[in-house]
Amino acid sequence: MTVRNDGDTDAVLTGASSPSCGMVMLHKSEDSSGMAMMMDMQTITIPAHGSVTFQPGGYHLMCMSPAMKLGDTVKLTLSFQDAPAMTVAAPVYGAQGAP
Ligand SMILES: [Cu+2]
Numbered sequence: 669m670t671v672r673n674d675g676d677t678d679a680v681l682t683g684a685s686s687p688s689c690g691m692v693m694l695h696k697s698e699d700s701s702g703m704a705m706m707m708d709m710q711t712i713t714i715p716a717h718g719s720v721t722f723q724p725g726g727y728h729l730m731c732m733s734p735a736m737k738l739g740d741t742v743k744l745t746l747s748f749q750d751a752p753a754m755t756v757a758a759p760v761y762g763a764q765g766a767p
Pocket residue numbers: 695696706728729730
């Protein structure tokens with residue numbers, strides 16, 4: 669997914685939650701000298717008039733206890749510093765991504 673910020677100030681994502689995930693962690697995958705590493709992010713900044721894309725190999729939201737199946741749509745709530753939380757409907761795809 670891509671989170672877009674049309675505002676004049678940076679938006680700071682501070683967390684995410686979903687009733688279908690148990691806990692949701694903010695992560696970033698990085699390739700450091702051939703080793704794939706996953707880092708915990710306390711916050712992820714979406715720059716003013718910019719966007720951040722969550723995708724395999726980069727920023728992602730990690731669902732720690734997934735309770736969902738292919739074809740489901742799950743609720744995902746994004747929490748921001750100094751901005752109201754936002755709930756989106758996320759379709760559940762397999763590892764290959766969108767059909
Ligand atoms: Cu992760």
